[in-house]
Amino acid sequence: MYASTVPMDSSKLVLLLSFFYILLHQPSLTAAQPKFNNYNCNNVGNYTTNSTYQRNLNSLLSSLASDTQIDYGFYNLSVGEFPDRVNAIALCRGDVAVDVCRSCVNDSTHKILEVCPNKMEAFGVYELCMIRYSNRSIFGVVNEQPSIYRANRKNVLDVTLFNQALQTLFSRLQAKAASGNSLKKFATGNQSAGVETVYAIVQCTPDLYEGQCSSCLLDVFRLIPNCCDGNVQGKIGVRLITPSCNLRWETGQFFNGTLEILPSPPPSQISSPTSLPAAAQGKKSNTARIIVITVVPAVGVMILVICICLFIRTRKQREKERVESKY
Ligand SMILES: *[C@@H]1O[C@H](CO)[C@@H](O)[C@H](O)[C@H]1NC(C)=O
Ligand SMILES: *[C@@H]1O[C@H](CO)[C@@H](O)[C@H](O)[C@H]1NC(C)=O
Ligand SMILES: *[C@@H]1O[C@H](CO)[C@@H](O)[C@H](O)[C@H]1NC(C)=O
Ligand SMILES: *[C@@H]1O[C@H](CO)[C@@H](O)[C@H](O)[C@H]1NC(C)=O
Ligand SMILES: *[C@@H]1O[C@H](CO)[C@@H](O)[C@H](O)[C@H]1NC(C)=O
Ligand SMILES: *[C@@H]1O[C@H](CO)[C@@H](O)[C@H](O)[C@H]1NC(C)=O
Ligand SMILES: *[C@@H]1O[C@H](CO)[C@@H](O)[C@H](O)[C@H]1NC(C)=O
Numbered sequence: 001m002y003a004s005t006v007p008m009d010s011s012k013l014v015l016l017l018s019f020f021y022i023l024l025h026q027p028s029l030t031a032a033q034p035k036f037n038n039y040n041c042n043n044v045g046n047y048t049t050n051s052t053y054q055r056n057l058n059s060l061l062s063s064l065a066s067d068t069q070i071d072y073g074f075y076n077l078s079v080g081e082f083p084d085r086v087n088a089i090a091l092c093r094g095d096v097a098v099d100v101c102r103s104c105v106n107d108s109t110h111k112i113l114e115v116c117p118n119k120m121e122a123f124g125v126y127e128l129c130m131i132r133y134s135n136r137s138i139f140g141v142v143n144e145q146p147s148i149y150r151a152n153r154k155n156v157l158d159v160t161l162f163n164q165a166l167q168t169l170f171s172r173l174q175a176k177a178a179s180g181n182s183l184k185k186f187a188t189g190n191q192s193a194g195v196e197t198v199y200a201i202v203q204c205t206p207d208l209y210e211g212q213c214s215s216c217l218l219d220v221f222r223l224i225p226n227c228c229d230g231n232v233q234g235k236i237g238v239r240l241i242t243p244s245c246n247l248r249w250e251t252g253q254f255f256n257g258t259l260e261i262l263p264s265p266p267p268s269q270i271s272s273p274t275s276l277p278a279a280a281q282g283k284k285s286n287t288a289r290i291i292v293i294t295v296v297p298a299v300g301v302m303i304l305v306i307c308i309c310l311f312i313r314t315r316k317q318r319e320k321e322r323v324e325s326k327y
Contacts, residue, residue: 034107038241039124040146041116042134049118056080057133060088061109064131071098072183073129074206075105076139088133089243091205094186095256096128104129123243132243139207142216143243149228152237156251158194159234165193166200166249170221173202178213182206185213188255196236200249208244216245 047053060079067075073092080086090108092101108124108131116122121134125148132138156162169191176187185204190197204213220240224232232238239248248254 036124038148041119042121045120046118052084056086065106065109073101087138090131092129142212148241150239151231151235154236162193165191174217177202178210199253202247204245
């Protein structure tokens with residue numbers, strides 16, 4: 001009986017050890033550079049290395065990355081003269097803190113060159129900011145292509161009820177965002193849908209007029225029933241993104257209420273418990289990888305040590321038992 005249990009235990013240990021070996025040496029865990037959620041390199045044309053266009057683009061992107069003046073989350077810059085003029089827009093989600101926004105925009109200026117090398121026009125999307133550049137004039141122009149979606153696979157409990165709530169909420173938010181000023185066109189809100197609650201944000205680039213923003217959002221909203229192979233309607237979390245406007249909903253709060261709902265919160269409310277989950281979730285996309293990199297090996301080593309200790313203890317226990325049974 002004793003003899004048969006020992007090989008089983010050691011094979012379990014070997015299995016565990018190989019599991020931790022794989023965990024600790026997984027190559028993807030070493031890559032710390034944040035990836036775009038989505039990007040699109042428009043194939044209208046390529047610029048050549050060392051061209052004027054490339055120099056203009058590099059200079060424009062580094063201006064975006066190092067800007068410390070803009071604190072409203074919208075960047076619109078141009079560099080150079082036709083035909084080498086480059087125009088760029090970067091937009092942070094309307095509820096993110098200025099330091100979070102700047103670091104997101106900085107990341108995006110590096111990433112866009114990496115994922116779209118030598119492209120005349122490109123568009124990259126992070127969770128908290130997006131960037132695009134083009135040789136075309138893009139300011140004050142509605143651009144609904146490419147339209148990108150991301151959707152949770154889970155369904156809401158009651159699609160009819162949920163869609164009614166979404167429609168009500170959207171109408172309110174669309175009007176609110178469109179009537180924003182030239183620095184920000186953004187709105188957040190929530191609406192109860194039976195036992196569930198829908199939380200949503202809508203946003204336009206603020207270089208658009210009210211009517212342009214409104215119609216861009218409406219076009220995006222109208223996509224819901226028919227688009228995306230039915231992967232959007234009735235889902236608990238959806239993002240619909242175009243260069244000029246975007247829309248997102250979830251069944252839990254995901255935006256930073258402290259910034260938008262209370263424009264100038266008294267110091268005591270900044271760290272109120274209700275604001276913490278939203279703040280933590282908003283930052284997740286930027287820090288998740290870093291947490292995985294530093295925490296997983298530490299936890300892995302800890303579990304490994306515990307396993308070895310337990311293994312040694314059970315062995316000693318068994319030895320003791322064996323010794324005892326001899327008598
Ligand atoms: C932008 O670049 C593409 C490709 O080189 C070219 O076809 C297009 O005419 C350019 N547009 C402008 C406005 O310069
Ligand atoms: C740009 O370059 C890519 C390969 O680097 C090529 O596939 C594509 O056809 C080029 N586009 C144009 C418009 O020349
Ligand atoms: C671009 O310029 C750099 C430095 O001036 C040079 O080393 C490099 O060979 C050039 N590349 C091309 C493709 O012309
Ligand atoms: C932007 O990011 C790069 C690395 O990706 C970093 O070296 C640089 O200091 C950052 N710049 C600013 C202004 O934060
Ligand atoms: C949410 O707001 C708090 C307080 O202003 C801020 O510290 C935090 O960085 C914000 N979260 C994001 C994702 O910007
Ligand atoms: C950039 O945006 C600001 C704020 O919306 C606006 O005042 C300015 O005219 C814009 N610049 C260009 C070049 O469109
Ligand atoms: C939900 O909406 C109500 C009013 O529409 C607002 O008072 C409340 O602060 C919102 N809650 C959140 C978490 O956004």
